[in-house]
Amino acid sequence: MTDLVEQDVAAVTPSPASSTPPKSRLRGEAFARRLRARHAAERRFRLAGAAAVALAALILVLLLGSIVAKGASAFLEARIRLEVTLDPAEVADRNYNGLLRRALYAHFPQVTDRAGRRVLNDLLSSGAPYELEAMVAKDPALVGTTQTVWVRADDQIDQLVKGGYRRDLPESERGLSDAKVAAADALLASGALAQGFNTTLFTAGDSREPEQAGIGGAIVGSLLTLLVTMALSVPVGISAAVYLEEFAPKNRWTDLIEVNINNLAAVPSIIFGLLGLAVFLGFFGMPRSAPLVGGLVMALMTLPVIIIASRVALKAVPPSIREAALGIGASPLQTVLHHVLPLAMPGILTGTIIGMARALGETAPLLMIGMVAFIVDIPHGLTDSATVLPVQIYMWADSPERAFTERTSAAILILLGVLILLNGAAVILRKIFERRW
Amino acid sequence: MQLTLLALILALLTVIGFLIGRSRAASSVGGRVAELHSVPSYHGVYVALWAGLPALLLFVAWTASEGWLAMQLVLSALPDRLTTGDGQSVGLLKADILNLAHGIATGREADPLVAEAARRYAAFRDLADWSLLAVVASLAVAGLAWGRHRIGPDLRARPAVERVVRVALVVCSLVAILTTVGIVLSLLFEALRFFTVVSPLDFLFGTHWSPQTAMRADQVGSSGSFGAIPLFAGTLLITVIAMLVAVPVGLMAAIYMSEYAGRGVRTWLKPALEILAGIPTVVYGFFAALTMAPFVRSVGEALGLDVSSESALAAGIVMGVMIIPFVSSLSDDVINAVPQSLRDGSYGLGATKSETIRQVVLPAALPGIVAAVMLAVSRAIGETMIVTMASGLTANMTANPLQAVTTVTTQIATLLVGDQEFDSPKTLSAFGLGLVLFLVTLCLNMVALRVVRTYREKYD
Numbered sequence: 001m002t003d004l005v006e007q008d009v010a011a012v013t014p015s016p017a018s019s020t021p022p023k024s025r026l027r028g029e030a031f032a033r034r035l036r037a038r039h040a041a042e043r044r045f046r047l048a049g050a051a052a053v054a055l056a057a058l059i060l061v062l063l064l065g066s067i068v069a070k071g072a073s074a075f076l077e078a079r080i081r082l083e084v085t086l087d088p089a090e091v092a093d094r095n096y097n098g099l100l101r102r103a104l105y106a107h108f109p110q111v112t113d114r115a116g117r118r119v120l121n122d123l124l125s126s127g128a129p130y131e132l133e134a135m136v137a138k139d140p141a142l143v144g145t146t147q148t149v150w151v152r153a154d155d156q157i158d159q160l161v162k163g164g165y166r167r168d169l170p171e172s173e174r175g176l177s178d179a180k181v182a183a184a185d186a187l188l189a190s191g192a193l194a195q196g197f198n199t200t201l202f203t204a205g206d207s208r209e210p211e212q213a214g215i216g217g218a219i220v221g222s223l224l225t226l227l228v229t230m231a232l233s234v235p236v237g238i239s240a241a242v243y244l245e246e247f248a249p250k251n252r253w254t255d256l257i258e259v260n261i262n263n264l265a266a267v268p269s270i271i272f273g274l275l276g277l278a279v280f281l282g283f284f285g286m287p288r289s290a291p292l293v294g295g296l297v298m299a300l301m302t303l304p305v306i307i308i309a310s311r312v313a314l315k316a317v318p319p320s321i322r323e324a325a326l327g328i329g330a331s332p333l334q335t336v337l338h339h340v341l342p343l344a345m346p347g348i349l350t351g352t353i354i355g356m357a358r359a360l361g362e363t364a365p366l367l368m369i370g371m372v373a374f375i376v377d378i379p380h381g382l383t384d385s386a387t388v389l390p391v392q393i394y395m396w397a398d399s400p401e402r403a404f405t406e407r408t409s410a411a412i413l414i415l416l417g418v419l420i421l422l423n424g425a426a427v428i429l430r431k432i433f434e435r436r437w
Numbered sequence: 438m439q440l441t442l443l444a445l446i447l448a449l450l451t452v453i454g455f456l457i458g459r460s461r462a463a464s465s466v467g468g469r470v471a472e473l474h475s476v477p478s479y480h481g482v483y484v485a486l487w488a489g490l491p492a493l494l495l496f497v498a499w500t501a502s503e504g505w506l507a508m509q510l511v512l513s514a515l516p517d518r519l520t521t522g523d524g525q526s527v528g529l530l531k532a533d534i535l536n537l538a539h540g541i542a543t544g545r546e547a548d549p550l551v552a553e554a555a556r557r558y559a560a561f562r563d564l565a566d567w568s569l570l571a572v573v574a575s576l577a578v579a580g581l582a583w584g585r586h587r588i589g590p591d592l593r594a595r596p597a598v599e600r601v602v603r604v605a606l607v608v609c610s611l612v613a614i615l616t617t618v619g620i621v622l623s624l625l626f627e628a629l630r631f632f633t634v635v636s637p638l639d640f641l642f643g644t645h646w647s648p649q650t651a652m653r654a655d656q657v658g659s660s661g662s663f664g665a666i667p668l669f670a671g672t673l674l675i676t677v678i679a680m681l682v683a684v685p686v687g688l689m690a691a692i693y694m695s696e697y698a699g700r701g702v703r704t705w706l707k708p709a710l711e712i713l714a715g716i717p718t719v720v721y722g723f724f725a726a727l728t729m730a731p732f733v734r735s736v737g738e739a740l741g742l743d744v745s746s747e748s749a750l751a752a753g754i755v756m757g758v759m760i761i762p763f764v765s766s767l768s769d770d771v772i773n774a775v776p777q778s779l780r781d782g783s784y785g786l787g788a789t790k791s792e793t794i795r796q797v798v799l800p801a802a803l804p805g806i807v808a809a810v811m812l813a814v815s816r817a818i819g820e821t822m823i824v825t826m827a828s829g830l831t832a833n834m835t836a837n838p839l840q841a842v843t844t845v846t847t848q849i850a851t852l853l854v855g856d857q858e859f860d861s862p863k864t865l866s867a868f869g870l871g872l873v874l875f876l877v878t879l880c881l882n883m884v885a886l887r888v889v890r891t892y893r894e895k896y897d
Contacts, residue, residue, distance in 0.1 A: 038789055045791035049693025052686045053706060056765075059758050060713050066728045067720070239609035247603065248610070259886070261613045266812060266882040267875065268819020270846050271620060274871045277853065278623035285504060285535075300616045307613065333599045361717025364821035364846070368853050390719045397723045397826060405727065412720050423715050427708065 064416075071409025077198040077211065078158040079150040080104070080123065080187060084132065086143050091136060096129035100151065107192055108183065119179045123187070125152035127212040152200065153193065155210040155403035157184050161195060164402050201410060205376045206392065210403030213396075215411050217378045221291055221371070221386030222360060224379060228295020229302060229359050234352055236299075237306030238341075241348075244307070245314040246336050265304035272301045273368025281369060288370035289385040297365050302355040309351020313344040346433030353426040357419050363390040389415050443496065443570050450577045451489040454584060458484030461588050475595035483594040486601055487584030492577035499569050507561045508534070511554045534558055624875055627868035634862045635663045640869055642666060646832035646843075648852060648863045663866050665873070667832035671842030675753045675824060676817040678838055682757025683817075684810055687764025694765070695772045696794055714762035722826030725755035730827055733839075742839060745829070750838040752827040756820055760813050767812065771805030771892070772798060805892045811885035815878040821846040845870050 082103035090099050104120055111117060128151040135149065136142055156176055159165060161184070171178045187193035204214030240261075248254040276297035280286045286293050317340050325335040341348075366372070371387050372395060379386035387395070389411060396408040462480035466472040473480070508531060530551065537555030588594075632640070643664015694706055730751040737744030744750075775798050783793040799806070829841030830851060852867040 038792070042789045042791040045794070046693070046697055049689045049697055052689030053693050053698075055686055056690055056713065056758075056761050057706075057709060059761075060709060063716070063720075063724050063728075063758075066724065070727075236609045236612050239606045240613060243603075243606035243610045247606065257610055257614060259883075260617050262886050263879060263882050264613055264617060266815060266878065266886075267620070268815075268821070268846070268878055270819065270821045270849055271624075271871060271875050271878075274849070274853075274868060275616070275620045275623055278627055278868070279619055282623075284501075300612075303613060303616070331595065331599060333602060357715060361715070361719070363717065363719045364825075364850065367821075367850050372854055390717050393719050393723065394822065394826065397719075397726060408723060412723060415717065416720065419715055419717070420712065423711065 067409045067412050067416075071406060071411075071413045073162045074201060074406040074410030075198050076162070076195040077200060078153040078161040078193060079196050080153050080157075081148060081150050081192040081194070082107075083146055084149055085146045086136065088143050091143050094133065096132040096136075100124060100128055100132060107187060107190065116179070119177070119183055122180060123154055123157055123183060125154050125211045126209055127207070128152055150194075150196065152211050153184075155401065156180065157193070158211055159402050159406075160184050161188070161193065162406075164406075201407065205378050206374055206387070206395075207376060208374075210399075210401050210407060213404070213407060215389060215392055215414065217375055218387050218389045218392035218411070220378050221294075221375075222388040224291035224382055224386060225294040225298060225366075225388055226356060226360060228292055228382065229298040230352075230356060232296065232299035233302045233306055233355065237303050237352075237355075238310050238348060240303075241307045241310030241314060242336055242341065245311045246340065247332070261304045261307055265308060268364075269301060269362055270364040270368065272297050273365030275300070276365060276369045287383050287385075289373050289375070289387070290383045291371075291379065291386045291388075292382040293369050294366050294371050294386075294388065295382075297369060298359040298362065301362065301365065302359045305355040305358065306348075306352055309354070310344070310348045313347025313351065314340060316347060317343045343435075346429055346435075350426045350430050353422055353429070357422040357426075360422070361390055361415065361419055363394055366391050367394075443573060446570075446574050447489060447492055447496075447577060450492075450574075450581060451485045454485040454488035454581045455481040457581070457585055458482070458588060461585060462592075462594070465588060466590050472590050474591060474593050475598075479594040479598055480588050480592065482598050483592070484581060484584035484588065486598065487587075488577050488581035490601070491580050492573045495576055496569070496573050499573075503562070503565050503569070507558055507565065510561060511558045514557070515550060515554055538562070620875065624868055624872040627865055628872040631862060631865035631869045635866070635869075639663065640665055640866075641873075644834060646848075648848070648866055663862065663869075665845075665870065667834040668843060668845045668848055668870065670834050670836075671749070671828070671832070672818055672844040672846075674749050674836060674838060674842055675756060675828065675844055676814060678750060678753025679756035679760055679817045680810070680814060682754055683760035683764050683813060686757075687761045687813075688768050688806065690761065691765040691768035691772060692794060695769050696790065696798070710762040710765060713758075714766070716759075718759065718820060718822040719826070721755050721759050722822040722824075725752055725823050725827035729755050737839060744839045745841040747827060747829040747841040748839050749828060749842045752824050753838065755827065756817055756823050759820070759823065760816060763816060764809055764813050767809035768802075768806050771802045771809060771889075774805070774892075775801045804888050808885040808888040808892070811881050811888075815881040815885070818881075819846065819874060819878050821850055825850045845874050849874070 082100060083106065084099050084103045086099065090096075101117075101121055101124075104124060105111065105117065108116075108120060111120060131151050132149065135147075153161075156165075157180070160176060160181065165174050165176050165181075167174075167181060174181075184193060200212065201214045202219075203216045204212060205217030207213040244254060244257065248257075276293060280293045280296055281288060321339050321343065322335050325339045326332070330338065366388060372391050373385055373387065374395070375385050375387050377384075393408055393411050393415065396404045396411065399405075399408075459477045459481035461484075462473055462475075462477040463470060470477060511534060512531075533551055534555045535558075537552060538559040640663050643662065644666045645662045645664045646667045647662045690710070694703055698706060726747075730747060733748055733751040733754070734744045734746055737748075779797050779801055780793055783797040784790075788796070824844045824847045828843060828847060830843055830847065831841055832848075833840055833842050835842060849867045849870050852863060852870075
């Protein structure tokens with residue numbers, strides 16, 4: 001400080017002794033060097049920030065890219081065209097398998113030995129006879145006629161068509177026999193083996209055979225679970241928020257509730273699963289694997305999210321609205337129900353959608369309450385055994401078959417699509433109804 | 438069946454109650470509504486509440502106790518030789534009765550006495566369901582009649598309705614408290630049962646974890662070993678790796694977004710980070726197991742290292758990625774809360790932007806950032822799916838990130854997945870782990886939330 005003052009004094013006092021002006025510290029070589037170094041540090045710092053953002057974006061692209069690359073092909077499935085003669089005697093015997101095989105052998109008149117035919121049998125999915133049976137059940141008039149049907153191929157053939165197996169590898173390393181490859185190639189060449197849109201993926205339940213497995217059951221399970229979650233957590237959450245924000249006196253008790261809710265929002269989700277297991281299954285004896293229990297657990301989990309979002313939305317409504325309503329004689333409850341809540345609704349809705357999106361993607365607590373079971377049937381009620389989409393993804397991810405990896409990725413794509421839609425809806429809602437008082 | 442019918446009846450009676458109440462209120466003053474204390478619709482709600490609420494409460498209480506009551510009745514009729522014994526055999530008996538009553542095959546020949554008990558149980562439940570239907574429906578009708586009787590010009594319907602609504606609001610806000618109480622009680626209760634078998638000291642400080650208990654007493658290794666230190670070490674290792682990824686990247690991203698990025702860039706970056714935050718953890722787990730782990734392994738092998746196929750490194754990196762948006766959005770808030778005057782003061786003294794950030798903004802925001810990191814750590818500790826899918830199950834005590842480790846959450850998930858008896862120490866140990874997990878994350882969250890709160894108040 002004193003140094004500066006002395007300099008300043010020296011600067012303003014004309015000194016007859018020195019003819020040259022006093023050398024400014026801002027023009028020295030050392031200063032320029034320091035400044036360069038500081039600016040370089042500035043650039044480096046800025047670059048580091050940009051790099052961090054770029055890295056995050058890169059990982060996002062990588063993650064989505066790898067999943068799209070793995071999963072896109074699952075939306076197609078390989079089917080084999082067969083001319084099936086629906087012989088009444090065989091239909092009466094329900095020997096659909098035999099009918100299909102006979103039709104398949106017609107593509108290969110040169111194959112007559114048992115070993116060769118066994119190879120051919122393996123081209124068809126083990127679910128193909130059921131497809132035929134369902135077709136006949138739907139239209140009994142078909143019996144006795146010859147029909148052109150496209151039935152599902154085995155998952156290995158499906159993968160072969162999609163390029164999952166390398167033809168240039170020797171048989172032992174490829175994991176698929178040369179005979180099957182040759183048979184599939186013959187069918188491909190004649191146009192009897194082709195890919196079509198994979199409806200199985202969307203309609204079927206789980207299966208041990210990849211080509212018959214779908215996420216239909218999991219989607220229904222997710223919907224049922226989400227329904228329970230929404231029916232419980234939305235009214236309770238909004239009511240709790242209204243009470244805490246509008247009516248609760250400020251005292252230790254409400255402080256405790258507030259701290260408690262904030263903490264609850266940060267409790268690991270698996271703990272909620274333990275709660276569900278001990279209380280809902282152990283104490284109340286509710287059924288395992290049921291969407292009802294899953295929905296209850298999810299409701300408890302999303303409750304803090306909804307309460308916090310609703311409180312923020314309620315807080316944003318200016319006090320003048322309340323005062324005006326009270327001033328013309330509305331009761332406190334009428335004030336809230338008729339004026340404050342409708343104005344806060346967009347914000348509450350946004351928070352609710354985000355909470356639901358979170359519940360839709362949650363897996364861990366549902367593992368605890370047994371929603372991780374192998375369930376073929378599509379659930380019909382809240383107490384049926386069911387699984388949900390994320391858990392289905394978890395189970396498929398464990399399966400070694402290449403075709404399951406593909407389906408897992410496809411299921412993830414569908415899940416992500418739904419989540420992005422939900423979050424997008426929340427963002428759009430916020431944009432439309434955003435209001436500054 | 439009865440349940441649906443009952444719900445329909447109740448809903449119908451409530452609606453009827455509303456309509457009756459409203460019209461009766463108006464007719465009681467000859468259509469001059471202004472003479473009423475409350476507007477007619479409040480009278481409607483008043484009657485509807487009388488019709489619906491007591492019946493609903495009775496219904497809830499009844500269904501909550503019915504199964505238990507029926508079981509007690511049935512058990513008391515059974516000879517003592519079946520019902521006395523340790524908790525496990527009685528539990529088994531109860532399960533048998535329930536299964537038989539619901540027509541589920543138990544897989545073994547049922548004791549005729551048990552079969553009879555099951556038949557009685559089913560009959561009792563059926564009877565109880567129908568009588569419940571009758572009782573609840575008549576209670577609803579009685580409530581409706583009483584409410585209707587009360588209606589008159591002097592009835593203060595609005596305050597009465599509002600009292601009920603306010604009580605309902607309070608009850609809703611108590612659900613959050615009840616959840617916490619439920620978590621604490623269920624964890625404590627089951628963990629205490631676990632600690633009667635395994636000493637807490639052995640659990641917390643033991644270094645050998647192998648929860649597999651044999652089915653027969655004479656099998657080798659019949660008593661599982663429950664030393665949880667390897668799990669804690671594994672959790673710590675993965676958390677440290679995750680933080681090494683998430684904190685620098687997340688913090689730098691937050692700084693860039695709040696201090697450098699223009700409005701245009703920001704409007705694109707924020708949603709992108711939100712997408713990253715909205716991706717379900719099972720997707721990250723899939724990514725970790727099928728993309729990151731092979732990648733880490735092949736890189737490691739190219740460098741001549743011995744990498745396990747389920748390395749802690751892969752799981753940790755992906756978990757770090759998952760937490761990046763969490764850290765960055767929390768830090769972003771904190772950095773934005775630092776008053777502009779501090780920055781302006783620094784610029785006025787000639788500091789560059791980065792100097793201002795490093796020497797003024799970050800120190801001012803430090804408590805908040807520390808709290809954000811603590812919340813992130815608590816998140817990492819509690820994360821389940823990534824580690825379950827991408828890290829191993831073997832309880833290794835190692836600080837080598839290239840080896841497979843297991844974590845607390847992985848063990849909880851694997852111990853409790855599938856059908857197990859509820860009483861074995863193996864199953865109960867999951868609750869012991871859950872208790873530790875809950876307490877640790879609770880402490881982290883409490884401290885962090887408090888810091889954030891006081892910090893926010895400081896600059897507000």
